[in-house]
Amino acid sequence: MKNLIAVLFVGLISLGSFAQEKQAKIEFKTDVIDYGTIEKGADGVRTFEFTNTGNAPLVISNVKSTCGCTVPKKPKGPIMPGETGEIEVKYDTKRVNPIRKTITVFSNAETPTVALKIKGTVVDTNKASVLEKKSKSMLEQ
DSSP states (O other): OHHHHHHHHHHHHHHHHHOOOOOBOEEESOSEEEEEEEETTSOOEEEEEEEEOSSSOBOEEEEEESSTTEEEEOOSSOBOTTOEEEEEEEEOTTSOSEEEEEEEEEESBSSOEEEEEEEEEEEOTTSOOHHHHHHHHHHHO
């Protein structure tokens, strides 16, 4: 009886090691895009590139942003194992302020939720800062 149990136990363990589950894996080149300092009205489109490093098709079901000023665009179809894809992000550069936004990617990957970030500063070169105006007026006096 002990031998039968031992044989069944060893058989179950070896069966589990052969039955590898197929799983998609998403690997981004970078999870942060830095716009740096850009001018108001400049092109706000950037791209996050990724690869499916798993052994099953990767399906991105949704991509959400933390606010309406950032519009992400997900790939339409599945990304096959070994293939690359892109998530396009468009930031509204008409807003003059620092950029600190998060884009959340939902997929069937081993890690089903991934947070991507964009950062930078949008400046209006047509408007002088308060400090520049103050120092200019002091020089003119």
